[in-house]
Amino acid sequence: MENIPFQLELRPEISAIPNIYGASDYQEFREILIKMDHMLQNSHLERRLLDQELTQWLADAEREITSSTGKQLAFQYKVLRYALRCNIARHLTGESFRKFSIRLADSNLFQWFTGISGFEHRKAASKSALERYDKRFDTVMVDKEIKDWLVTLSDPKTAESMGLAEPLSFSSTFMDSTCVKANIHFPVDWVLLRDATRSLLSAIKTIRKQGLKHRIIEPAVLMRHMNQWCIEMTHVRRRKDSKQKRKAILRQMKTLSHCIEKHARRYKAMLQNRWSETDWTEVQTQQVICRIDNILNQLPAAIKQAHERMIGERPIKNSDKILSLYEPDIHVLVRGKAGNEVEFGQGLLLCEQANGVIVDWKLFKEQPPSDSRLLQETVIRLEKQYGAIDSVCTDRGFHSQQNEAFLKEHHIYNALCPRNPKQLQVRLKEPKFLALQTRRGQTEARIGVFKNAFLGRPLRSKGFLHKQLSVTWCVLTHNLWVIARKALADERAALEKVA
Numbered sequence: 001m002e003n004i005p006f007q008l009e010l011r012p013e014i015s016a017i018p019n020i021y022g023a024s025d026y027q028e029f030r031e032i033l034i035k036m037d038h039m040l041q042n043s044h045l046e047r048r049l050l051d052q053e054l055t056q057w058l059a060d061a062e063r064e065i066t067s068s069t070g071k072q073l074a075f076q077y078k079v080l081r082y083a084l085r086c087n088i089a090r091h092l093t094g095e096s097f098r099k100f101s102i103r104l105a106d107s108n109l110f111q112w113f114t115g116i117s118g119f120e121h122r123k124a125a126s127k128s129a130l131e132r133y134d135k136r137f138d139t140v141m142v143d144k145e146i147k148d149w150l151v152t153l154s155d156p157k158t159a160e161s162m163g164l165a166e167p168l169s170f171s172s173t174f175m176d177s178t179c180v181k182a183n184i185h186f187p188v189d190w191v192l193l194r195d196a197t198r199s200l201l202s203a204i205k206t207i208r209k210q211g212l213k214h215r216i217i218e219p220a221v222l223m224r225h226m227n228q229w230c231i232e233m234t235h236v237r238r239r240k241d242s243k244q245k246r247k248a249i250l251r252q253m254k255t256l257s258h259c260i261e262k263h264a265r266r267y268k269a270m271l272q273n274r275w276s277e278t279d280w281t282e283v284q285t286q287q288v289i290c291r292i293d294n295i296l297n298q299l300p301a302a303i304k305q306a307h308e309r310m311i312g313e314r315p316i317k318n319s320d321k322i323l324s325l326y327e328p329d330i331h332v333l334v335r336g337k338a339g340n341e342v343e344f345g346q347g348l349l350l351c352e353q354a355n356g357v358i359v360d361w362k363l364f365k366e367q368p369p370s371d372s373r374l375l376q377e378t379v380i381r382l383e384k385q386y387g388a389i390d391s392v393c394t395d396r397g398f399h400s401q402q403n404e405a406f407l408k409e410h411h412i413y414n415a416l417c418p419r420n421p422k423q424l425q426v427r428l429k430e431p432k433f434l435a436l437q438t439r440r441g442q443t444e445a446r447i448g449v450f451k452n453a454f455l456g457r458p459l460r461s462k463g464f465l466h467k468q469l470s471v472t473w474c475v476l477t478h479n480l481w482v483i484a485r486k487a488l489a490d491e492r493a494a495l496e497k498v499a
Helices: 024-042 046-059 069-095 096-104 109-116 127-134 141-154 156-161 187-207 220-239 242-277 283-310 371-386 401-409 422-428 432-454 464-498
Strands: 174-183 333-336 339-350 358-363 391-394 413-416
Touching: 024 046, 024 069, 024 109, 024 464, 046 141, 069 096, 069 109, 069 127, 069 464, 096 109, 096 127, 096 339, 127 413, 127 464, 141 464, 174 358, 174 371, 174 432, 187 220, 187 242, 187 283, 220 242, 220 401, 242 283, 339 371, 339 432, 339 464, 358 371, 358 464, 371 391, 371 401, 391 432, 401 413, 413 432, 432 464
Parallel strands: 174 391, 391 413
Antiparallel strands: 174 339, 333 339, 339 358
16 A cells, blocks of 8 residues: 555645634634644654555455556545545534535635645535545544554654654543433433334335325324323323323323334335335335334333333333433433433543543443443553553542552552542642642543533434544544644744744
8 A cells, every 4th residue: 555656636835725814713723723734744644544444445345456446546545535634624613514514615724624625626525425424434443543643742753743842741641431422312211102103104204205105194193193192291290190190191102102113014014015116226225124123123112111110110220221212322321410410321431641632532332330440451551552651640430449559560650539538638748649630620621622522512423333433533633633732832932932
């Protein structure tokens, strides 16, 4: 792959892009984006990401590098470069696919950054193309390249070429865990029946539009009945006999759900047998069938769950609950925070170094283990990637006697916040411990910035693999943003010192 030269499309110099003066926020954003472009090219991070993805593309297609594939490789290289930069720019703005598509078509600055501000025909990406770009790269590969790139920034020469006054140091590590909230409504049991009804009736209407029809009450009428019972279920809770009324309404909802389930099975069978009569391809047909199957496979359990909790008044274990019909990998996470006792989503572990660069991260598919059980494997992973660590600082959730013994054995300074208040008072008298714990307050803010500004509230990616890739893209964008800001600050400080 390294033997094939790639000629990138010409683009104008940044000085040719119209600048807007007077808006300091825009000026700062523009400078950061220019610095990020400089870092992507000069650090070879971009080239390594593209080479790895092209190598994988060749392996998947079982192609050999020959002269006949040169043009196709050059085209794929440009597409991948465009996809990479669109992903970074979109996560930097925190926009949805649709909104960023509009912004990309309207912004000269983003067109320059992504590489479509050429001298000839220009074409911005649609929302669907942006979604494909977001899922184009391999998560493991991007994860590895980010960490390898961070290691290179610990070299003084490489750091200087990026504009940093000092190389990055990985001696001090600050870690914390959080919850990536799922893009779902509050998991009310009877609302799950409404969701199932809505999805099945939507699929049935889609099939009927293709001319395949079976005897059924108008789907809009069935949906209206379900919505009316949902409204009644909401308002009846204020009455004295609310418990009996809610049980009666749920029984009606269950009857309607069973009726719609039977209709959905009939339409599914009809579509499987007569799909050739429609305008759909076989792939489109399977997509509709999969949508129906996803609901039909979970509907009996959703009905049973609502019955057990509302009519039988029996509790159900969190591990057995259906929280969403569309997101199977989310969990009930007891956070114990003021105004946020319980969250629904997936656990996320973040580790940063002293400058705020995220050096390690992990999104959990299953129920995340307690923080104290995460520390040892995380430290081992950090030392393997970045070398020896001098100190580890966390909140009290990571503290345990086993972790203290582990850090002592590895000759790492223990800055874990003790659970015992008296022990904490004693340790706060240590200057190094106090300084590290004071710095740890920035880690709490770092998580807020990462989740709100980059990841989105909520994260809209569906499925664990896509969520994992989105987190990785956000880490890359965040680190480019942090290092670019630091490089600009160092450059200004050096100019002021000279002046």
